[in-house]
Amino acid sequence: xxxxxxxxxxxxxxxxxxxxxxxxxxxxxxxxxxxxxxxxxxxxxxxxxxxxxxxxxxxxxxxxxxxxxxxxxxxxxxxxxxxxxxxxxxxxxxxxxxxxxxxxxxxxxxxxxxxxxxxxxxxxxxxxxxxxxxxxxxxxxxxxxxxxxxxxxxxxxxxxxxxxxxxxxxxxxxxxxxxxxxxxxxxxxxxxxxxxxxxxxxxxxxxxxxxxxxxxxxxxxxxxxxxxxxxxxxxxxxxxxxxxxxxxxxxxxxxxxxxxxxxxxxxxxxxxxxxxxxxxxxxxxxxxxxxxxxxxxxxxxxxxxxxxxxxxxxxxxxxxxxxxxxxxxxxxxxxxxxxxxxxxx
Amino acid sequence: xxxxxxxxxxxxxxxxxxxxxxxxxxxxxxxxxxxxxxxxxxxxxxxxxxxxxxxxxxxxxxxxxxxxxxxxxxxxxxxxxxxxxxxxxxxxxxxxxxxxxxxxxxxxxxxxxxxxxxxxxxxxxxxxxxxxxxxxxxxxxxxxxxxxxxxxxxxxxxxxxxxxxxxxxxxxxxxxxxxxxxxxxxxxxxxxxxxxxxxxxxxxxxxxxxxxxxxxxxxxxxxxxxxxxxxxxxxxxxxxxxxxxxxxxxxxxxxxxxxxxxxxxxxxxxxxxxxxxxxxxxxxxx
Ligand SMILES: Nc1ncnc2c1ncn2[C@@H]1O[C@H](COP(=O)(O)OP(=O)(O)O)[C@@H](O)[C@H]1O
Ligand SMILES: [Mg+2]
Numbered sequence: 001x002x003x004x005x006x007x008x009x010x011x012x013x014x015x016x017x018x019x020x021x022x023x024x025x026x027x028x029x030x031x032x033x034x035x036x037x038x039x040x041x042x043x044x045x046x047x048x049x050x051x052x053x054x055x056x057x058x059x060x061x062x063x064x065x066x067x068x069x070x071x072x073x074x075x076x077x078x079x080x081x082x083x084x085x086x087x088x089x090x091x092x093x094x095x096x097x098x099x100x101x102x103x104x105x106x107x108x109x110x111x112x113x114x115x116x117x118x119x120x121x122x123x124x125x126x127x128x129x130x131x132x133x134x135x136x137x138x139x140x141x142x143x144x145x146x147x148x149x150x151x152x153x154x155x156x157x158x159x160x161x162x163x164x165x166x167x168x169x170x171x172x173x174x175x176x177x178x179x180x181x182x183x184x185x186x187x188x189x190x191x192x193x194x195x196x197x198x199x200x201x202x203x204x205x206x207x208x209x210x211x212x213x214x215x216x217x218x219x220x221x222x223x224x225x226x227x228x229x230x231x232x233x234x235x236x237x238x239x240x241x242x243x244x245x246x247x248x249x250x251x252x253x254x255x256x257x258x259x260x261x262x263x264x265x266x267x268x269x270x271x272x273x274x275x276x277x278x279x280x281x282x283x284x285x286x287x288x289x290x291x292x293x294x295x296x297x298x299x300x301x302x303x304x305x306x307x308x309x310x311x312x313x314x315x316x317x318x319x320x321x322x323x324x325x326x327x328x329x330x331x332x333x334x335x336x337x338x339x340x341x342x343x344x345x
Numbered sequence: 346x347x348x349x350x351x352x353x354x355x356x357x358x359x360x361x362x363x364x365x366x367x368x369x370x371x372x373x374x375x376x377x378x379x380x381x382x383x384x385x386x387x388x389x390x391x392x393x394x395x396x397x398x399x400x401x402x403x404x405x406x407x408x409x410x411x412x413x414x415x416x417x418x419x420x421x422x423x424x425x426x427x428x429x430x431x432x433x434x435x436x437x438x439x440x441x442x443x444x445x446x447x448x449x450x451x452x453x454x455x456x457x458x459x460x461x462x463x464x465x466x467x468x469x470x471x472x473x474x475x476x477x478x479x480x481x482x483x484x485x486x487x488x489x490x491x492x493x494x495x496x497x498x499x500x501x502x503x504x505x506x507x508x509x510x511x512x513x514x515x516x517x518x519x520x521x522x523x524x525x526x527x528x529x530x531x532x533x534x535x536x537x538x539x540x541x542x543x544x545x546x547x548x549x550x551x552x553x554x555x556x557x558x559x560x561x562x563x564x565x566x567x568x569x570x571x572x573x574x575x576x577x578x579x580x581x582x583x584x585x586x587x588x589x590x591x592x593x594x595x596x597x598x599x600x601x602x603x604x605x606x607x608x609x610x611x612x613x614x615x616x617x618x619x620x621x622x623x624x625x626x627x628x629x630x631x
């Protein structure tokens with residue numbers, strides 16, 4: 001224990017002087033700044049205007065009963081066109097004719113999504129029918145399977161990516177950086193004639209990076225959500241991820257002598273581990289294989305914990321999966337470090 | 346009773362039948378300074394590295410207090426101190442930090458880093474990073490690190506190479522003091538003076554083979570040429586001549602000189618360890 005404590009202190013000092021601690025802190029500051037600098041939403045106000053050209057203004061009356069106010073009504077078609085042109089985005093309705101045979105025209109400006117236009121048309125159909133006193137069959141119904149979730153604010157949506165990306169990088173790359181420096185200095189020959197064991201070596205680095213990952217993740221989540229997050233569950237995921245990536249990172253690094261030899265493999269692994277970010281940003285991109293990348297369930301697990309959509313039962317299987325990955329990664333990391341770093345002639 | 350026994354050690358780096366160490370056997374007694382003397386490439390570091398477990402034991406046996414070192418692990422590593430030919434340090438740590446953290450790896454009581462640094466003359470550079478040290482300073486720091494756990498056995502690979510005579514003599518004094526405190530020392534060097542002055546016994550090693558093994562004095566007596574250097578007056582000039590006492594013709598001429606001339610000085614010349622080495626192995630130390 002004393003030996004591991006010594007090694008952790010030494011590794012901490014080295015990562016401080018290496019700039020690894022500082023670069024983590026800088027990244028944290030940048031991510032924290034994004035939370036405050038990004039808007040909470042990119043939504044553009046959609047304007048709605050109605051010109052009721054019928055003689056009895058039946059449509060206007062009906063809409064007023066249903067919550068529209070003066071601001072929504074104009075007195076002529078020209079005025080309608082004018083106010084719509086002033087708005088960035090919106091639609092206008094021209095209502096003509098008698099109640100039993102109305103003519104309804106929809107005018108749009110801006111980048112209205114097709115879905116929104118369809119909804120608008122359906123609403124017009126529906127309101128015309130109601131005005132005619134028809135009762136519609138309950139053909140269309142919405143049942144909520146879960147209570148609706150709050151939409152994730154834009155400035156927080158990237159937090160799961162910022163956490164998983166950094167934690168993967170930290171575990172995988174920092175260990176490699178330290179191994180290459182030690183190899184260059186030949187220090188492992190000195191370590192090998194001391195009572196230090198391979199276990200001491202691996203765990204000291206693992207515990208240090210784990211602590212760094214937890215502090216980084218914890219602070220970032222606090223900046224984003226203050227006390228509204230389930231810290232226990234999220235920090236356990238972060239710990240398991242950092243630890244897994246540290247084992248893998250150490251295990252791979254020992255096969256190389258310096259960053260340039262390691263570069264293609266190392267960066268390749270990092271890219272693969274970050275592919276699920278694409279699915280996160282573009283939910284339509286979700287090929288089956290991408291779900292097999294260990295960071296995939298982590299990324300979506302982190303999001304579900306931070307911004308719950310009401311999914312339940314995903315957490316325990318995810319933890320079990322990560323514990324299994326950790327065991328495999330540890331086995332690989334231990335054997336590789338022991339054979340290639342601690343025993344090689 | 347031998348503390349360390351090395352039996353029939355072989356080492357082949359490339360696996361192609363070229364032995365860097367070839368059937369080497371020796372035993373180190375508790376409390377002695379045992380030296381390996383040989384030129385660069387003779388196999389000294391290879392033997393030390395096998396003994397400390399840095400190189401795999403391919404063939405042969407190494408016993409520490411009768412137990413094979415391959416079975417000893419951390420117990421063994423708590424009792425040894427190793428100084429390397431090529432300094433290996435955390436360049437981003439200071440001298441003090443290098444010793445402090447290395448000391449933290451041992452389960453036995455360790456020395457005060459500051460005291461060790463003072464001993465090797467690094468007190469002024471204690472809080473400088475090792476990357477700012479000169480080669481000689483690094484060498485001394487590695488030497489000091491080898492002492493951190495008060496080791497029972499010290500493995501010293503070229504401990505004074507690259508040091509100026511003053512510092513080399515400081516290191517020699519420390520090695521002697523460690524011996525007085527009971528440590529056993531295995532020392533490799535290509536420097537005949539170090540071997541001669543420090544070692545209780547010396548093995549001549551060349552091309553991976555031990556060619557001779559004895560006390561420096563015996564080696565010189567057995568293998569060195571005893572000779573006499575004489576100065577005498579002749580025709581108003583001082584003449585000097587060297588006679589080998591092992592050559593019949595030289596002895597007769599020397600006797601003649603003693604009987605017929607007025608000798609001014611007579612010096613018996615013992616062979617140096619290097620001359621002895623050359624005689625035994627057919628090559629020099631450099
Ligand atoms: N890592 C290595 N790979 C291959 N050959 C080596 C290696 N290290 C040393 N040798 C060879 O082994 C022989 C003994 O080297 P070494 O033990 O370093 O000698 P010394 O310490 O006496 O100078 C030399 O011929 C050297 O070239
Ligand atoms: Mg050598």
